[in-house]
Amino acid sequence: FEEFQELTASEFFRKNKQMLGFSGKIRSLTIVFHELITNSFDAAEEAGILPEIKIDLQRLDKDHYVLKHSDNGPGIPEDYVTKVFCTMFAGSKFRNIQSRGQQGLGCSGCVLLSQMTTGKPAKVTSAYKENGKIKAVEMVLKMDVKTNQGLVLEKREVEADKTGVQIELHFKDVSYSLSEQGAYEYIRRTMIGNPHSKIIFRDPTGHKYIFKRASDVIPPLPKEVLPHPKGVTADDLIFMAKHTDKRRFRSLLTSSLSRMSTKRVNEIQEITGIDLNKRPKDMQWDEAERIVELFAKMDFMAPPTSGLIPIGKEQIEKGMIEILNPEFVASTTRKPVTYRGGVAFIIEAGIAYGGDSGRMVGEQRKAEIMRFANRVPLTFDQGSCAITEGLKSIDWKRYGIRDMDNAPITIFVNIVSTQVPYLSTGKQSVAPEPEILHEVRQTTMKIARQLQKYLRAKKAAKEEALR
Amino acid sequence: FEEFQELTASEFFRKNKQMLGFSGKIRSLTIVFHELITNSFDAAEEAGILPEIKIDLQRLDKDHYVLKHSDNGPGIPEDYVTKVFCTMFAGSKFRNIQSRGQQGLGCSGCVLLSQMTTGKPAKVTSAYKENGKIKAVEMVLKMDVKTNQGLVLEKREVEADKTGVQIELHFKDVSYSLSEQGAYEYIRRTMIGNPHSKIIFRDPTGHKYIFKRASDVIPPLPKEVLPHPKGVTADDLIFMAKHTDKRRFRSLLTSSLSRMSTKRVNEIQEITGIDLNKRPKDMQWDEAERIVELFAKMDFMAPPTSGLIPIGKEQIEKGMIEILNPEFVASTTRKPVTYRGGVAFIIEAGIAYGGDSGRMVGEQRKAEIMRFANRVPLTFDQGSCAITEGLKSIDWKRYGIRDMDNAPITIFVNIVSTQVPYLSTGKQSVAPEPEILHEVRQTTMKIARQLQKYLRAKKAAKEEALR
Numbered sequence: 001f002e003e004f005q006e007l008t009a010s011e012f013f014r015k016n017k018q019m020l021g022f023s024g025k026i027r028s029l030t031i032v033f034h035e036l037i038t039n040s041f042d043a044a045e046e047a048g049i050l051p052e053i054k055i056d057l058q059r060l061d062k063d064h065y066v067l068k069h070s071d072n073g074p075g076i077p078e079d080y081v082t083k084v085f086c087t088m089f090a091g092s093k094f095r096n097i098q099s100r101g102q103q104g105l106g107c108s109g110c111v112l113l114s115q116m117t118t119g120k121p122a123k124v125t126s127a128y129k130e131n132g133k134i135k136a137v138e139m140v141l142k143m144d145v146k147t148n149q150g151l152v153l154e155k156r157e158v159e160a161d162k163t164g165v166q167i168e169l170h171f172k173d174v175s176y177s178l179s180e181q182g183a184y185e186y187i188r189r190t191m192i193g194n195p196h197s198k199i200i201f202r203d204p205t206g207h208k209y210i211f212k213r214a215s216d217v218i219p220p221l222p223k224e225v226l227p228h229p230k231g232v233t234a235d236d237l238i239f240m241a242k243h244t245d246k247r248r249f250r251s252l253l254t255s256s257l258s259r260m261s262t263k264r265v266n267e268i269q270e271i272t273g274i275d276l277n278k279r280p281k282d283m284q285w286d287e288a289e290r291i292v293e294l295f296a297k298m299d300f301m302a303p304p305t306s307g308l309i310p311i312g313k314e315q316i317e318k319g320m321i322e323i324l325n326p327e328f329v330a331s332t333t334r335k336p337v338t339y340r341g342g343v344a345f346i347i348e349a350g351i352a353y354g355g356d357s358g359r360m361v362g363e364q365r366k367a368e369i370m371r372f373a374n375r376v377p378l379t380f381d382q383g384s385c386a387i388t389e390g391l392k393s394i395d396w397k398r399y400g401i402r403d404m405d406n407a408p409i410t411i412f413v414n415i416v417s418t419q420v421p422y423l424s425t426g427k428q429s430v431a432p433e434p435e436i437l438h439e440v441r442q443t444t445m446k447i448a449r450q451l452q453k454y455l456r457a458k459k460a461a462k463e464e465a466l467r
Numbered sequence: 468f469e470e471f472q473e474l475t476a477s478e479f480f481r482k483n484k485q486m487l488g489f490s491g492k493i494r495s496l497t498i499v500f501h502e503l504i505t506n507s508f509d510a511a512e513e514a515g516i517l518p519e520i521k522i523d524l525q526r527l528d529k530d531h532y533v534l535k536h537s538d539n540g541p542g543i544p545e546d547y548v549t550k551v552f553c554t555m556f557a558g559s560k561f562r563n564i565q566s567r568g569q570q571g572l573g574c575s576g577c578v579l580l581s582q583m584t585t586g587k588p589a590k591v592t593s594a595y596k597e598n599g600k601i602k603a604v605e606m607v608l609k610m611d612v613k614t615n616q617g618l619v620l621e622k623r624e625v626e627a628d629k630t631g632v633q634i635e636l637h638f639k640d641v642s643y644s645l646s647e648q649g650a651y652e653y654i655r656r657t658m659i660g661n662p663h664s665k666i667i668f669r670d671p672t673g674h675k676y677i678f679k680r681a682s683d684v685i686p687p688l689p690k691e692v693l694p695h696p697k698g699v700t701a702d703d704l705i706f707m708a709k710h711t712d713k714r715r716f717r718s719l720l721t722s723s724l725s726r727m728s729t730k731r732v733n734e735i736q737e738i739t740g741i742d743l744n745k746r747p748k749d750m751q752w753d754e755a756e757r758i759v760e761l762f763a764k765m766d767f768m769a770p771p772t773s774g775l776i777p778i779g780k781e782q783i784e785k786g787m788i789e790i791l792n793p794e795f796v797a798s799t800t801r802k803p804v805t806y807r808g809g810v811a812f813i814i815e816a817g818i819a820y821g822g823d824s825g826r827m828v829g830e831q832r833k834a835e836i837m838r839f840a841n842r843v844p845l846t847f848d849q850g851s852c853a854i855t856e857g858l859k860s861i862d863w864k865r866y867g868i869r870d871m872d873n874a875p876i877t878i879f880v881n882i883v884s885t886q887v888p889y890l891s892t893g894k895q896s897v898a899p900e901p902e903i904l905h906e907v908r909q910t911t912m913k914i915a916r917q918l919q920k921y922l923r924a925k926k927a928a929k930e931e932a933l934r
């Protein structure tokens with residue numbers, strides 16, 4: 001036990017950067033783009049701003065780049081900048097609200113990768129509103145990996161006429177690629193899930209791409225979606241009870257759970273005989289278990305539809321038509337349901353058939369799965385994802401697709417939730433929770449039936465033409 | 468930024484227990500067995516003891532169990548018990564020595580799952596040597612998830628005549644299963660990688676299984692394998708320099724890197740012109756880069772073969788013959804090589820053909836992959852593992868296997884390393900580092916050629932018999 005040590009989160013991830021998704025040169029750079037873009041989208045939307053991002057990627061040498069990423073979000077107050085960029089497990093997205101980020105790791109991971117491959121500090125400029133005026137600071141930061149804290153090497157005030165964050169990072173051992181796993185394809189896919197955003201990207205050749213806004217409507221802001229009685233666990237109740245400032249357990253229930261009215265609380269007290277007026281800290285485990293067992297038997301309204309914000313049928317079809325030029329397209333967005341823990345989620349799916357649907361692998365056109373989570377494209381770890389598992393479990397022959405692997409078909413699936421159960425801190429695949437698998441199947445089979453109709457009609461028309 | 472929070476590791480994993488592998492009822496219980504068994508094996512071996520584990524699993528109700536796990540290892544000193552079982556990212560295996568554990572999460576994860584599903588504390592009895600005498604304490608512990616610390620609810624001294632650790636944990640929402648993913652199959656596979664160990668397992672029906680020792684020889688203790696110049700990064704040198712107590716950079720090099728002699732250091736100083744006598748903290752990043760670039764061009768002896776301890780050809784074949792009764796078996800253990808960071812690893816592989824090789828899926832016999840890492844069976848996340856990817860990339864037709872998916876074949880692969888690059892904290896799949904993929908292919912193709920010979924001879928004999 002002389003070797004016994006406690007690591008900080010940053011020490012652990014330095015040893016295991018593949019768990020942040022930094023595995024391989026192409027993937028590593030794509031993940032950097034992913035973490036910075038998702039942060040800028042989250043920040044702008046939260047402030048009611050239509051997101052606009054400028055990305056400049058310069059190639060200094062083989063596998064050696066400088067990335068400048070700037071957004072038009074609300075900025076980061078000076079006192080939070082080091083925590084945001086140099087502390088792991090630090091962030092503002094641990095609450096019950098749908099957001100792309102949820103771990104407090106993303107941009108600190110990018111700073112860590114930059115530092116590990118080049119030894120250079122990160123340069124951050126943040127312009128934010130303070131007392132009605134715009135204040136801006138330019139800071140040069142290093143992460144102290146041993147302590148999971150940031151060190152400010154330089155800091156100065158600068159002028160700014162609008163809010164936003166700009167970060168400049170150097171990287172080595174990463175590679176910009178136009179392949180399916182590369183940063184360009186990531187940006188292209190992210191526009192499908194985020195038509196209200198604009199990205200201006202200057203690539204290493206100097207070519208400037210402008211990914212225009214397809215919509216000027218800011219999507220409604222997601223609202224807090226409290227844990228639902230269907231699925232909330234005894235541990236959740238006890239954990240909430242331990243850390244609440246509410247004085248009575250009953251007010252904890254009505255304020256912390258979705259669809260929990262005073263009427264329902266009275267029913268629960270009546271049936272279980274547990275005094276729900278007592279202090280939260282006095283609630284016992286076995287009592288919490290009985291309450292949760294009763295929840296499972298009671299009728300509660302489904303989780304509210306307004307808290308979660310899907311991409312929506314219209315935009316999914318629009319996006320698929322735009323990039324795939326298919327002969328057939330269909331999509332659907334389901335109602336919210338919950339998975340274990342009472343966490344609400346929505347599955348939406350789209351199918352495109354024919355035209356440029358599917359993707360070319362050599363000479364062969366193959367079926368393609370486009371996975372999204374909270375509007376963010378998932379590029380990697382397809383094999384282990386619940387979305388893939390759900391889709392593969394469907395009997396596609398029933399819907400007229402005899403050889404699914406080689407069909408000219410693209411299937412689009414997006415999961416929207418306040419907490420996406422990712423399989424790893426790399427956030428590229430979803431855990432196969434039974435409720436999620438079920439929803440992926442149900443949602444997709446619903447629109448597969450529409451495809452089946454189309455294929456039958458097409459076949460009938462063909463036979464008719466042959467006569 | 469009022470919502471800005473910093474989570475502790477335990478808070479993060481409470482929200483994301485699927486990242487500890489606790490996803491699904493069967494898998495969750497199997498992972499508990501895995502974490503406790505690997506800890507007991509590591510501890511006993513480190514103390515030069517032949518491991519013996521007693522496991523008692525009682526079923527109290529549907530999906531409700533009590534697990535008692537005790538070992539004959541050196542025990543845990545009283546002052547470390549709460550850190551071991553209630554603090555995440557705390558452990559003794561962060562050094563450059565091959566061990567099954569490497570994250571400081573395993574048993575704390577089990578305590579967390581137990582607490583989350585039952586609200587019950589963990590009961591730990593630890594008997595350990597102190598000043599030549601055996602001291603034993605029985606402690607009742609709870610994890611304070613908010614602070615990543617343990618709380619001792621009760622503690623008392625007890626009598627013990629030999630050292631070891633015993634833990635008793637209650638679980639709900641888990642399931643004991645005889646299926647391939649269940650705890651019993653996990654124990655069976657772990658015996659293949661650990662023939663020198665003994666496990667006595669009393670299952671929920673009361674049936675007592677005795678998994679006997681197949682060998683009375685304790686495997687040699689793994690030795691520290693320092694990072695190798697081939698692959699060590701500039702960041703590694705700078706990080707080591709920042710945290711060393713050595714006074715000169717040159718002594719840091721000779722003491723921290725494998726195969727680094729004074730003669731080599733003088734060569735490096737000569738060629739780069741960098742003064743290696745200076746203090747480690749004065750080494751600059753660009754200088755470290757030049758040193759590392761020079762390493763890549765120099766000749767160094769391969770990493771030492773003695774530090775890493777593979778299962779070995781003899782035992783792999785013995786294990787495969789015992790459980791698969793094949794008509795053909797072959798295996799090989801390769802020399803150590805390094806992946807990025809200069810981390811040494813060894814790949815060993817075995818092929819069994821015919822007999823009970825492969826596994827039955829319904830009526831169909833299918834090819835089976837048995838993946839191991841540091842002698843530990845990997846049961847889950849097969850789709851995303853580097854071992855799977857490496858094996859799938861082989862053209863099996865060249866070796867006489869026309870339809871690999873449906874061949875009566877079992878392929879065994881074990882990776883041995885001081886740091887296995889797992890894809891997630893669930894530790895069930897390995898990251899596809901190029902050097903690892905290469906070695907998996909090379910090692911397997913070597914024995915596939917032996918299989919090819921056998922199949923040809925078999926075919927020739929058949930044709931001969933037909934005449």
Ligand SMILES: Nc1ncnc2c1ncn2[C@@H]1O[C@H](COP(=O)(O)OP(=O)(O)OP(=O)(O)O)[C@@H](O)[C@H]1O
Pocket residue numbers: 035039040043071073074075076084090091092093100101102103104105106107108109165
């Ligand atoms: N461009 C930005 N503008 C404003 N705030 C930002 C920006 N980028 C990051 N932040 C803030 O910094 C926090 C940390 O970001 P980080 O990416 O590390 O974690 P996250 O987005 O919360 O979760 P994840 O690890 O899943 O990405 C965010 O929660 C947000 O509060």
Ligand SMILES: Nc1ncnc2c1ncn2[C@@H]1O[C@H](COP(=O)(O)OP(=O)(O)OP(=O)(O)O)[C@@H](O)[C@H]1O
Pocket residue numbers: 004502506507510538540541542543551557558559560567568569570571572573574575576632
């Ligand atoms: N049965 C045991 N006997 C002796 N020491 C033990 C035992 N179990 C755990 N330990 C000690 O407690 C530490 C923490 O164990 P834990 O399983 O949490 O992490 P780990 O084994 O180091 O890594 P991993 O998370 O990969 O399993 C170990 O490193 C070891 O020092």
Ligand SMILES: [Mg+2]
Pocket residue numbers: 035038039100101102105106107
């Ligand atoms: Mg983020």
Ligand SMILES: [Mg+2]
Pocket residue numbers: 502505506567568569572573574
């Ligand atoms: Mg362990």
